[in-house]
Amino acid sequence: MDNENRWKYDQVAISLIDEAEMNANEMTGEDFAALCDNIGKSGLSSVPCCYKKQDGRFVMISGHHRLRACKKLRYSKIGILYCDEDELTKDEIIAIQLSHNSLHGEDNRNILKKLFEQIQTIEFKKFAHINIDEITPVDTNGIDISVMKETFTFSIILYPNSFDALDSLFGDIREQAKKSDIVLIADHEPNEEMLLKLQKEIGDQFNIKTPAICFSKLLDLAKERLTEIQKDNDLGNSES
Structure with missing residues (x-):
């Protein structure tokens, strides 16, 4: 099977997306509020990942907090990447979820500081959600x-x-x-x-x-x- 081409993009009704039964990734109330604020300002700039069941419903693999934020913001549809359920094993679904939660790398503070300083407006400095104490x-x-x-x-x-x-x-x-x-x-x-x-x-x-x-x-x-x-x-x- 061509792993590259099995992932598809579509705009789907948010009411058709269910969360996974378990999700190890957690977010503080403060960070979730910032996420809602960011999506409210710029839209959903990174799409969640799901698999599609035979009954037409979608199950979240990664992006649970983005889904909750979009629900809170009363989105009717969101863009998602998805595979059909029969194209993924259960092992692969769990592994994808864990890898998306953990493989995020680390920021180079020197570059992070330079990029942050290029933002001119207070509004978007806040939007970037960077801990200033760690880079200034x-x-x-x-x-x-x-x-x-x-x-x-x-x-x-x-x-x-x-x-x-x-x-x-x-x-x-x-x-x-x-x-x-x-x-x-x-x-x-x-x-x-x-x-x-x-x-x-x-x-x-x-x-x-x-x-x-x-x-x-x-x-x-x-x-x-x-x-x-x-x-x-x-x-x-x-x-x-």
Whole structure:
């Protein structure tokens, strides 16, 4: 069977579309309200996927929230992609649903920021439904953290000072090394409590909510202090 040509597009009455019995994908009330607002402004720009039963009714594979939004907006018809039921196995139907929910990729924040900045109107900035805190520079009480052109990921592993934990430690190191450019390892007993305390104090002092930004500020302060120590050492050496 030609997999490419079995999918068909049509405008169908929304009353003929049923939701699947189970759908693992969930959406918050806030996100659903934003979805309704987006469809209300621009229409249904991405179509749901269904299969058509022999009785002429359609069953949703993916796009349940878009279907609900269109019902709330009182659409009478929507465009869908569909296959006839006998062209799909049950395994394939479930697999398609799960893959559509999970295979959405990740945003490149640098490109995301540049695209978002090109939107001129407040209305469509809101329409884009982007968390601004995640892509814009942070400027709070002297903090200025901007998105760099090149980014890297690092992880911190706080390990227990015990030979019994070595196997687990090596496993954690290997796992983090697959996902991170830099892995920092430190004995958790003298460091964990101090790190959490410093992050809390920095968050309170500079009104920072995100732990990652707190840690970035911690590194910034440490760098400033090391620079001060170096200057003091250089001054002491010159006077002597």
